[in-house]
Amino acid sequence: QDEAYSRNLEAFDWEEFFSKRGGEFVERLRHQWRDEFDIVLIDSRTGLSDTGGICTIQLPDIVVAMFTANYQSLYGVRDVMRLAQKARQGLAYDRMPLSVLPLPTRWGVQEFQETRVWLDRVTEAVKEFYEDWLPRTIRARDVVERIKVPQSDFFGFGEKLAVAEQGTTDPQGMGFVYDKIAAFLASDFTDLSALVGEQ
Secondary structure, eight states: OOTTHHHHHOOOHHHHHHHTTTTHHHHHHHHHHHHHSSSSOOEEEEEEEHHHIIIIISSSSSEEEEESSSHHHHHHHHHHHHHHHHHHHTTTSSSOOOEEEOOOOOOOOHHHHHHHHHHHHHHHHHHHHHTTTOOOOHHHHHHHHHHBBBBOOOSSTHHHHHHHHSSSSSTTHHHHHHHHHHHHTTTTTOOHHHHOOOO
16 A cells, blocks of 8 residues: 555456456455454445445445434445345355344434434334344344444544443443444344343
8 A cells, every 4th residue: 555545446447357356366365364363344335336345245244234314324325235135145155145233323312302213214224134133022123222323522533442432331332332233243143132131
């Protein structure tokens, strides 16, 4: 990576890359990472692009689809995740179905009435992804309500990490939610108490 990185990335010919067995290269990387690491996190923009497709279709076992409480973000992430799941079925490589954890972020904590309206709206829009892995005894809305990441202006500036700055014990803090999500992901979607509590 140097000064030309952005320019080189923009000029990268993905069609040529895949025509010259680029998919196999990405697949080898995936196998190498799975052999060497317990968990690999890939930060990717949600959207329709070649790199987005690699990061949401070919590489992952799980996608944590982060979005904000506005129409464009919510329905945009829903549509992209639907496309990713469908494209995953047609992938040339052997894969389990793609698990998606929709994660509402930058959630305002002061507006009680708006919170209720948006909790219902978010649940309705993305419940199909929860229903893929959530037992019928647990409502998608209960999960959405417990994992929404609160807005914190303090973390909007610079590169501060909530779990380091704030810790993970304050139920009103971002770190608390991130800790829950991490525990659930580490359990490979089996420890539902990490998301919704023991009850």
